[in-house]
Amino acid sequence: MTQRSVAGVIPKVIAGVVALGLPGACSKSEAPQPQPVQPSSTPQPAAPPRAKKAPPLPPAKGPPVRRDGTMYGTSELMGTTVSLNVYVGTEGDAAKAGKAMEDALAEMARIEDSMSEWRPTSELSALNDAAGTEAMEVSAELFEVLDVAKRIHAQTDGTFDVTFHGVGHLWSFKPGATPPTADEITAALPLVDGASVELDARAKTARLPKKGMKIGLGAIAKGYAVDRASALLRSRGFANHVVEAGGDTYASGSKGGQAWRVGVKDPESQGSLGVLSIRERAVVTSGDYMRFFEHEGRRYAHILDPTTGWPVEVSKSPKSVTLLASDATQADAYCTAVAVMGPEAGLRFVESRPDLDAVIIDRDGTVRVSAGLDGTYEPLPPARPEQ
Secondary structure (H helix, E strand, O other), rough: OOOOOOHHOOHHOOOOOOOOOOOOOOOOOOOOOOOOOOOOOOOOOOOOOOOOOOOOHHHHHOOOOOOOHHHHHHHEEEEEEEEEEEOOOOOOOHHHHHHHHHHHHHHHHHHHHHHHOOOOOHHHHHHHHHOOOEEOOOHHHHHHHHHHHHHHHHHHOOOHHHHHHHHHOOOOOOOOOOOOHHHHHHHHHOOOOOOOOOEOOOOEEEOOOOOOOOOOOOOOOOHHHHHHHHHHHHOOOOOOOOEOOOOOOOOOOOOOOOOOEEEEEOOOOOOEEEEEEHHHHHEEEOOOOOOOEEEOOOEEEEOOOOOOOEEOOOHHHHOOOEEEOOOOOHHHHHHHHHHHHOOHHHHHHHHHOOOEEEEEEEEOOOOOHHHHOOOOOOOOOOOOOOO
């Protein structure tokens, strides 16, 4: 993943926190000194006055607060745009909020440094490099993500599988890409085996038993980073906020006492099909319209079926899945699994889980809404075409 340095974008968050320096007074040694008076009948001019010390700068007021009482910050992380909306109202400490937002973005960057399979120096890359050898001690954070991933792998009958990267690294979904050969996929497919990942909770170790196995956390670590940023903001006293990272959103608290409103994107336009009113819940959207390429008349989207090693066939894939769960880590993973299952099987799975809800958009534009979203999801009227 490409990442722009957090430092390069933080001024968008904390503009105004650091006051600009002003020219100060001369130092004592530099101050003009009075000249000795020579005997003369001509009056001598008075010595110039010493330069006055510049007054102290006023305390920083922090970044501007928008009319709706929120502060906004953004960055480029994990290959996508990350944004923070923090509600401070009219009496909130904007400078303190700006620093918390800066630290929240830095926390997300730290998670990416640890859990990116594309960074050779990451902790996850070290685990992948050790595949087929002894168990490796890992951080509590990485262990937690792997543990959640293994649990959801079992619950979804393997439609979510972080070891898909054993095949996934063969694919690129940039425009103009070409698919790997069938022989390459067949050779790599035995390395996709999420059930075989060995985790020892007491020793905090992980092991990939087969040489060549590779874990990719692209469908769960982004949600985890969102959760960590949200936790940091709450710990700093800013419980009312929204953290969003390329379709992974967590809404905490409220906006001036009102629920946060999150749009469900229309895959066919820049607008929204509906709006979700939520508090203390994660919303994650995944769709085959986001990343894809076409080759020899066939469309290949980025959502891979880990049981085949190939992208889910267009005819069986929903246009998009918007999934709600208690946290973004789980919502991220379940959203991918439901997208692989397909619209009908995916909705049945969601309805069987009281902790999950979903809005699924079929290929023909049919919108399927789980029963638990009654009163939470509000469809919007179709956008009028531009005249």
